[in-house]
Amino acid sequence: MDEGSAAEQARHRVKRVSMADVARLAGVSSQTVSRVSNGHAGVVPDTREQVLAAMRELGYRPNSAARALKRGEFRTIGVVLFTLSTTGNVRTLEAIASSAAAEGYAITLLPVAAPTHDEVRGAFTRLGELAVDAFIVIMEVHLLDAATVALPPGVQVAVADSNAGDRYSVVDTDQAGGAGAAVRHLLGLGHRTVWHLAGPEESFAAQRRADTWRAALADAGRPAPPLIRGDWSADSGYRAGLRLADEPDCTAVFAANDQMALGLLSALHEKGRAVPEEVSVVGFDDIPEAGSFLPPLTTVHQDFAEVGRRLVQGVLRQLRTESAEPGTTLVPTRLVERASTAPPPAPREHPEPAG
């Protein structure tokens, strides 16, 4: 075998074998090697086999830099995101990666350290120099607005979770649909009103969910309790829960994501407020663990896979037509009813754990 030569290569960081080397060994021109390498027709089976044999023997692998230079494309999509610590980003990224792979595209990750304008600017500049044909941006809209100037021209972009549909191709979960369903579900159970545990102010998704919550209450003619602000983390949900447990007339809470709902459940339990008997809780996202919460969480299911798929499709279509397609695509959500919601306790009674 050629184990020896492989080891040798590893040692010397060898000049990689090129088409010319293969051509020499196979006794053909390098163009013929290129044809075989790209599966073009017009190569006689005999010759083809000879070339393939030479490739195998030398361990030929095409040089993607040269290929990209010649072809003018990298077959790579860059993904800009702030963090992999939110379920949504991760799940979306996963879907993007597999959709892209199915289309023969690779994914280059560009994490942005901090959500500051400078960081985003810098990231876009770097992305511009990156070996990438197009980007997908997953981030908070306010920053995207400010950073727009830096987006390299002539590069196709698709954006997740944003309201920049006037300038970019945006794919978003139907935030309004989901949040509305959550609020209406709770009102439908008989709750007088619904409290909201919101995500961080800078988040576009959080803002949309909060806006919709307020609107849904207004539609139903219900008063809106003060909004509680979290930061997506279970911990912030816990802190909010401690506070909400002391509100005697709080019987229903819509948390802007499942992690915060988890913290909320934990705090309510600690404070002796039974869920769902005394307080109903609805989350958002439907993370895989939501069904294992105590109690199993009623939540709004987001189809992240679909979001990722559409982002890739969108950006590739733009690449092919060489034109931007501003506009927003909404991916539907659905309410998953589990055991964390129920009708409110009998009104006007002082809350007191049932013996």
Next chain:
Amino acid sequence: MDEGSAAEQARHRVKRVSMADVARLAGVSSQTVSRVSNGHAGVVPDTREQVLAAMRELGYRPNSAARALKRGEFRTIGVVLFTLSTTGNVRTLEAIASSAAAEGYAITLLPVAAPTHDEVRGAFTRLGELAVDAFIVIMEVHLLDAATVALPPGVQVAVADSNAGDRYSVVDTDQAGGAGAAVRHLLGLGHRTVWHLAGPEESFAAQRRADTWRAALADAGRPAPPLIRGDWSADSGYRAGLRLADEPDCTAVFAANDQMALGLLSALHEKGRAVPEEVSVVGFDDIPEAGSFLPPLTTVHQDFAEVGRRLVQGVLRQLRTESAEPGTTLVPTRLVERASTAPPPAPREHPEPAG
């Protein structure tokens, strides 16, 4: 401003501006542009400013394909992984991405659809053609063994969570240390023995944790209950929990990850088995939500960030010295004690919920 030209470029998928264009506008040679672009010395400030102005005016961005072709390196690390659905992979990836970014390297993602030999083989082949200087592989070891043949020679590799330290540079969490601490913690509380809810058979990490669990029990001269097999998901933990709840002498469970522990808690609660009063539970990973479980989960903290950092450092060092560095680096763990563990209930009594 040049908004018009930018829009024009977007429309025509324009021949991108090259160094030659900048050189022409600035009235210098393209080599001078190259020098400015790479920050080389030996360019008079006057000239430099002129070049920079021309770059700005034309919106010049270096062509990374040409650059990579010339330099012989891509400044990119490929990351092969099976799934982004386990916390560990995601957190490790996140750390890899930021460490790499700090070193001026980008990350290209290569998800492997299914953990089959063919898939892995195919992935490695594709990776060989990818614009990548080195890889980091995050996957189950058994498959890595079988797929080894396909790993392109002369490319540096680092591997996470594997026992392939004889061939590759491996960085792993100290599985044995963590699992041992978990078991000893439970025994130390007075439990007669500890049950184990293991991860899937194919997982190297799962295997190590199970082996250590068994060894720690043997060391203490305790009998090992039958091993329960899960698949990392909360759901599998729930199913295991239903089963364990019926084992009257099960007072302590070590779950191989936090998600399964969550499911376990849920099932035990449903079956009326109090945690930690009747059954103690320890997890593994210390996911951010672990502190919000009911009860807050005692678990083994893994430092994924450190694992990612070391993987990047290792692979870059190999790249620089042009030599492989087989061997295994262990990243320490620590037991985080929360509220899911306690001494066992008084022995020999029939388990019966305390009124």
Next chain:
DNA sequence: CCAGAGGATGTTTACGTAAACATCCTCCAG
């Protein structure tokens, strides 16, 4: 005032691939 050093800038070339074009051969129709 001139030789020469050294800094600033320009010119040539190669990196590996693949399109475009050129050549050659075979085989068939007339």
Next chain:
DNA sequence: CTGGAGGATGTTTACGTAAACATCCTCTGG
């Protein structure tokens, strides 16, 4: 038997960059 069509293969060239080498200019020391 021959002209030519069309398939198989070879040759040239360009993609954008940056190293290596070449040139030119300025400034200093003798």
